[in-house]
Amino acid sequence: GKGAAFVRTKMRNVVTGGVTETSFNPTAKFEQAFVERKEAEYSYQDGDLYYFMDPETYDTVPLNRDVLGDGFRFVKENTVCKLLSYKGSVFSVEVPNFMDLVVTETEPGLKGDTATNVTKPATVETGAEIKVPLFISTGDKINIDTRTGEYLSRSKD
Template identity: 70%
Template sequence: MPTITAGEFRNGMTFEMDGQVMQVVEFQHVKPGKGAAFVRTKMKNVLSGGVTETSFNPTAKFESAYIERKDAQYSYNDGDLYYFMDQETFDMIPVAKAELPAGFAFVKEETICKLMFYKEKVVGVEPPTFVELEITETDPGFRGNTATNATKPATVETGAEIKVPLFIDPGDKIKIDTRTGEYLERCKG
């Protein structure tokens, strides 16, 4: 495995530290008036999702960690296992519910997601950034109530709850940002 130094950090870069796979979220090279330069780093643990901030000596060495991303179609779930079909080999890949991000609540069957592999093991699932889902349950909409930012709870076809504007009706298709779980817009047609 190639090694990298903290001085070579770039946003999105992945490396191994203390047996964990870390991804650089933000970094800043700091050269104080006195003392040695250092690299202030905000990094995310790829396996647990935890974010930490640490300062490193620019010459600190780390093993580079290659995270492979593959397209896989979400097929079905069976209890706590969710099955994805590899788009090249058509193999079924089981993923534990604990490995799924919160945004996965907005993913319906047959949706293409990105599976992240590290050393042949699934370490994460990236759902599509935006999804279009149908509202299955909400209070009836009110005309003319678009001036205020008032919202109401609604259930989408995957069973997830979301806050939507008052004018949204059951049966409407809406666009959702899976990173934040927020309503974006009503879909046409």
């Protein structure tokens, strides 16, 4: 074609979440962005603020609800998460991929209803609602995938 070559790319701003499509000269140079991942323990919630404690310095970091993401609904107090920050500003929270939670409320399964893959709604100890198999009852401890919000199995302990 006519003219110089160019590279067209989509970029996501990790702090704001905005996506832009930009064209670059293939010889362009960019400074490398350093994203810091630091472990912190979720302590408590106060209104829209969620407080995390640094296990090394015991400093608390307050974060708004919009920073937490969808998987945070399965996190209970004293759970270790990873805080992702850029230039000292926390922009995201990585929660553990799997959580063991107790079912606090669910309907009893109907005896004789043995169709495959039949589920019912259940509320876990964090207040989140998920779909579980019919044999799960109130008080059972279950394993949940926090990325998809799906029931995986009963917990062994």
